[in-house]
Amino acid sequence: MSVKCAVIVFPGSNCDQDNVRSWRAVTGLAAELVWHKERSIDNYDLIIIPGGFSFGDYLRTGAIARFSPIMSEVARLAGQGRLVLGICNGFQILTEARLLPGALIRNRNLKYLCRDVLLRVENNNTAFTSDYRNGQVIRIPISHGEGGYSAGPRDLQALLDDDRVLLRYCAADGSVSPDDAPNGSMLNIAGIINKKGNVFGLMPHPERLAEEELGGADGRAMFTSILKTLIGGSAR
Amino acid sequence: MTSTEALFREHGLTEHEYDLIVEMMGRTPNYLELSLFGVMWSEHCGYKNSKAHLKKFPTKGPHVLQGPGENAGVIDIGDGLAVAFKMESHNHPSAIEPYQGAATGVGGIIRDIFAMGARPIASLDSLRFGDINDARVKRLLNGVVEGIGGYGNCMGIPTVAGDLYFHPSFQGNPLVNAMCVGLLRSDAIYRGQATGAENIVMLVGARTGRDGLKGASFASEELSDKDHDKRPNVQVGDPFMEKLLMEATLEILKEGLVVGLQDLGAAGLTSSSAEMAGRAGSGLYIDLDRVPLREEGLLDWEIMLSESQERMLLVVQPSKAQAIEKIFDKWDLLAEPIGKVTEDGLFAIKRGDKVLAAVPAKFLTDQVPIYNREQKEPSYHQRLKQVEPTAVKQYKDYSGLLKRLLSSPNLCSRHWVYDQYDHMVGLNTVVRPGGDAALLRIPGSRKGLAMSSDCNSRYVYLDPHLGAAIAVAEAALNVAVVGAKPLALTNCLNFGNPENPEIYWQFVKATDGLAQAASALETPVTGGNVSFYNEYDGRAIYPTPTIGMIGLIEELSDHLTCHFKEPDHLVVLVGETKEELGASEAHHLLTGRDEGPVPTLDLAAAKRLNEFLVQAAQKRLLASAHDCADGGLSVALAECCFPLGLGVELEFSGDVSAAATFFGESQSRVVVSLAPDRLNDAVSLLASKDLPYAVLGRVCGDDKFIIKYNSETLNASVSELRLAWSAALPKATAI
Numbered sequence: 001m002s003v004k005c006a007v008i009v010f011p012g013s014n015c016d017q018d019n020v021r022s023w024r025a026v027t028g029l030a031a032e033l034v035w036h037k038e039r040s041i042d043n044y045d046l047i048i049i050p051g052g053f054s055f056g057d058y059l060r061t062g063a064i065a066r067f068s069p070i071m072s073e074v075a076r077l078a079g080q081g082r083l084v085l086g087i088c089n090g091f092q093i094l095t096e097a098r099l100l101p102g103a104l105i106r107n108r109n110l111k112y113l114c115r116d117v118l119l120r121v122e123n124n125n126t127a128f129t130s131d132y133r134n135g136q137v138i139r140i141p142i143s144h145g146e147g148g149y150s151a152g153p154r155d156l157q158a159l160l161d162d163d164r165v166l167l168r169y170c171a172a173d174g175s176v177s178p179d180d181a182p183n184g185s186m187l188n189i190a191g192i193i194n195k196k197g198n199v200f201g202l203m204p205h206p207e208r209l210a211e212e213e214l215g216g217a218d219g220r221a222m223f224t225s226i227l228k229t230l231i232g233g234s235a236r
Numbered sequence: 237m238t239s240t241e242a243l244f245r246e247h248g249l250t251e252h253e254y255d256l257i258v259e260m261m262g263r264t265p266n267y268l269e270l271s272l273f274g275v276m277w278s279e280h281c282g283y284k285n286s287k288a289h290l291k292k293f294p295t296k297g298p299h300v301l302q303g304p305g306e307n308a309g310v311i312d313i314g315d316g317l318a319v320a321f322k323m324e325s326h327n328h329p330s331a332i333e334p335y336q337g338a339a340t341g342v343g344g345i346i347r348d349i350f351a352m353g354a355r356p357i358a359s360l361d362s363l364r365f366g367d368i369n370d371a372r373v374k375r376l377l378n379g380v381v382e383g384i385g386g387y388g389n390c391m392g393i394p395t396v397a398g399d400l401y402f403h404p405s406f407q408g409n410p411l412v413n414a415m416c417v418g419l420l421r422s423d424a425i426y427r428g429q430a431t432g433a434e435n436i437v438m439l440v441g442a443r444t445g446r447d448g449l450k451g452a453s454f455a456s457e458e459l460s461d462k463d464h465d466k467r468p469n470v471q472v473g474d475p476f477m478e479k480l481l482m483e484a485t486l487e488i489l490k491e492g493l494v495v496g497l498q499d500l501g502a503a504g505l506t507s508s509s510a511e512m513a514g515r516a517g518s519g520l521y522i523d524l525d526r527v528p529l530r531e532e533g534l535l536d537w538e539i540m541l542s543e544s545q546e547r548m549l550l551v552v553q554p555s556k557a558q559a560i561e562k563i564f565d566k567w568d569l570l571a572e573p574i575g576k577v578t579e580d581g582l583f584a585i586k587r588g589d590k591v592l593a594a595v596p597a598k599f600l601t602d603q604v605p606i607y608n609r610e611q612k613e614p615s616y617h618q619r620l621k622q623v624e625p626t627a628v629k630q631y632k633d634y635s636g637l638l639k640r641l642l643s644s645p646n647l648c649s650r651h652w653v654y655d656q657y658d659h660m661v662g663l664n665t666v667v668r669p670g671g672d673a674a675l676l677r678i679p680g681s682r683k684g685l686a687m688s689s690d691c692n693s694r695y696v697y698l699d700p701h702l703g704a705a706i707a708v709a710e711a712a713l714n715v716a717v718v719g720a721k722p723l724a725l726t727n728c729l730n731f732g733n734p735e736n737p738e739i740y741w742q743f744v745k746a747t748d749g750l751a752q753a754a755s756a757l758e759t760p761v762t763g764g765n766v767s768f769y770n771e772y773d774g775r776a777i778y779p780t781p782t783i784g785m786i787g788l789i790e791e792l793s794d795h796l797t798c799h800f801k802e803p804d805h806l807v808v809l810v811g812e813t814k815e816e817l818g819a820s821e822a823h824h825l826l827t828g829r830d831e832g833p834v835p836t837l838d839l840a841a842a843k844r845l846n847e848f849l850v851q852a853a854q855k856r857l858l859a860s861a862h863d864c865a866d867g868g869l870s871v872a873l874a875e876c877c878f879p880l881g882l883g884v885e886l887e888f889s890g891d892v893s894a895a896a897t898f899f900g901e902s903q904s905r906v907v908v909s910l911a912p913d914r915l916n917d918a919v920s921l922l923a924s925k926d927l928p929y930a931v932l933g934r935v936c937g938d939d940k941f942i943i944k945y946n947s948e949t950l951n952a953s954v955s956e957l958r959l960a961w962s963a964a965l966p967k968a969t970a971i
Contacts, residue, residue, distance in 0.1 A: 011476070011479070012476050014392025015661060017662075021663055052392060053389070053390040053479075056475070111655075112655075112656045112657075113655055114658045211663075213792070
C-alpha cells in the first residue's frame, strides 16, 4: 500500500515544509501540504500538525488554531484511529483541542529555548516509537517558548498508569531529574500519546535531526516507526 | 525665529536646504510637500552626508547581479541560483523601546529581502551595548535579544549568526544591526521600480496607523535622556502579519503578477513610492482616500509618513490586479489599489480629484544635497596610537588572565543569546551559531552558504582606516575558515554626528579602509546602510562599520568546523605572530583603557590565507580551523577545546614575548588541527601560498590545557576554563 501523509498548514505554521522534507528524506515518500480551511482529509494515513506560531500564538499557543475547520476533521479521524503526530505547536494545538490531556506553559526561565536536548524513550511499544529501544537516550532539538508540560494529578497518574509518556527529558546517562527538563515540564515529560495509541504530541522536533548532514539523525526512527506501522496496516 | 524657519526646522531641514527646495520648485512648498522633503532629504533616507564617500566602495564583480541602490544586493552562486542579502540598523528605536525596536529592525530587513523575490533563509544580528553591569543595559540587552527572537522565530527564519560586544561608549546608544539572507532564482530578480504608465500602485498587508511617525527623522538626530517621549516614534511589530505578507508576496511573484515592488520602511509610503518612481524615472500618484487606515482621522502627512509595519507597495498591470487580490484574500490580507504610475515624473498626492502635493519624484530622490563635511583628526588619535601597551607583560599570571578573558562579557560564550533564537528552522543550518561563521546548505544543490558579521569597534576608534580594513578581513576570514570563498559584503556604518568634524574624519577614514580591503579581498560591496547620530548626551559611540560577509562552498561536505576532533591530531598555527598587544582585549581587561597601535594587516597575505583555507578544505587536509582573533591565541585554542572537551599539550618557541604570543591579536592567523599524516600536504599548500606556520603540539584526550612557550608556561584545565566561559553571560544578564 502507498502511505499518504498530510502536513497541515495553519497561517503562521513554519515547520510545515521541514516535515515534508524530512518525511521524504527518511521514507522516500512525498507528503502533502493541506490548508487549514480544508474539511475533508479522509484519504491520508498520517496527519502531521507541524510546529510554528499558528495565528501568531497571540492569545495562547494553539488556542485559535483548534477552531480551524480542519480540526474537527482531525478529531473525527483521530477517533477512528488514524495516526496524528503533533510536533511543538502541533502538540500545543492537540492539547487545546483536547485530543491530548494537559497544557504547555511558559518555559521555566521565561525565555525561548532552541537547542538539542536528550530524551529517554519510555515506551517503544507504540506506532511512533517502535524503532527505538526502551531506555534509549536520543538527541533532538527543542525550539519553543512555551513547552513546559503541565497537567492535573489525575491526568498525570493516568499517563503513568497507561505508560503513555513516551519521551522524557534526561541526562546523558539516561537518568531523569528536574534539572534535565529545560522548560520545567512536570515529570520531565517531552511527549505523550492518547489512550488509543494513535495521537502523539511532543515538544522536541524529530524532523530537525533526521539527516546526518544536519548534525544528527536520532529523529529518523520516529518516521521509520510510523512507516512500518502503516505498512503493517495496523492503523487502518 | 520666523514662522518659515520654524517650519523647515520642524521638518529637519536647514535654511540652505529650504532655499534650494523653493528654487527647484519655483514656488513655496506647502506643508505636506515640505514634510516629504524633510524625510526624503534626511540622512536616513537620502544619505546626504555619506553618499560622497560610499562611492569609493568597489561594487562590481563577475558574480554581482545587483549592487547598491535596490532593496538588497544580489549575487550569483551558480546553478541558476542567487543570494539576496542586506544589513540595516535599528539603533535609536532599540534604545527607546528595545523589544519592538529590535523586532521591527528584523522585520524591516526581512521585507527588503523578499521584496527582491527571494525567500529569506537566515538572519544575523550584530549588537553593541554599554557596560553589562548597568541595570539599564541589562534591560536593553534582554529586550533586544527577545525582540529579535520574537520576530524571527515566529517568521520561521533561523537566526544563525551575529556578534555581540560591550563597551561603555554604547551606554545610552546601543547598536542593533540586522542582516537577512535570501535565496532566489538568478533569472527572477524583482526590483523596486514603478514602470509602465497606467499601471496600478497597490498597498498590501497591514493597515496604516499612527505608529512610527517621523521615524526617519528620529533616526537622524542624537539621543538624550529626554527621549522617553519619543516612544511613539517606535513602530510596533506583528511577525504573524509579516509571515502572511511574505507568503502572499512570494506567491504572487511566483505567479509573475508583479512589475515592481518595495517594502515600506523608514518614511513609509513616502519613501517607498518616491523611490520606486525615482528609480524608474516615472511619476505616480497616490489617493489618500484609498489607503486602508487603522483608525479614522489620520492627517495627510501622517498617512504619508506613518511607519506602520508589515506593508508592501506593488506596481502591477491592471489586468493582474484581480488575481493579486484573490491571493491576498486567501491569506486574509488587504490588497488595495491606491494610485497609478504616470508619465509626467510627478510624485503626486491626492484625495479624490483634489491634488494635495505635487513634486517631481527626482527632486526627492536624486536631488538630495550631498555634503562632504569638514574633517579633523581627533586629538586622541596620535596620542593613543603611541602608547606602549605593557600591562599584559607585567601581569604575568597568564593562566589567570586567560580565565578572566574567557569569562569576560566580550569573549564568553554567546549561547545565552542564540539559545533564544530558533537557529534551525528551515532545515538548512549545517554549522550552527557559536563558530566563526554559520553554514547553510542550499536546497537542491551540493553547495553551502557561509555568513558572518563582524567589527572590532576598538580598532576602528584607535585607527579608523586600519580598523575598518580589519573588519572586512576578519569577516572574510570567518567564512573562509569554514571552507567557503568570501564572495561579497554588505555593511552597516554606525557613527556619531557627522556635523562634528572629528566624527566625520572617522567616517571618511573608515570608508577608505573598507574600500581598500573590499577591493583587495575581491569582496564587492552590494549594499548597506549608514547610521549617523549615534550619540547620547553628546558622547559619540565608538565608530562601528559592521561588515556582513557571504561566502560560498562548492561541496557542502568539505566544510570545516572550529573544534578539535581527536586526540593526537597536530595543532598548527598559520600566520605570523608579532609583538602586537596594542588595542587588545587583554590590555583593555587589565587597564580599562583602549590604547596602543592596532595590529597590522597585510591584505595580500590575508587573501592568500583565505585561498589556503578554501583549498585545504577541498583537499580535506584539515580536521578543524578556527580564526585567531579577540583575546589572541590562548583564547582561540580554548575555544577549539570546549565543544568536545579535548585538551592540548603544546610546546614551541619564538622571538616575540610570551604575553604577545598568548594574548596578542596579530591579524590573519588561524589555529588548525589535522591528522599527522596530512601534515606534509598541508605544509606544501602553505608554502605555495607563502604563508608562515608553526607546529605547536598535539590535541590530547584529557583535561589538560598546557602551552609552553620559550621559558613560560600557561597551565590550566579545560573543564575549569569552559565552566567560566559558559556561565558568564547568563549570570551577567540576569535582571
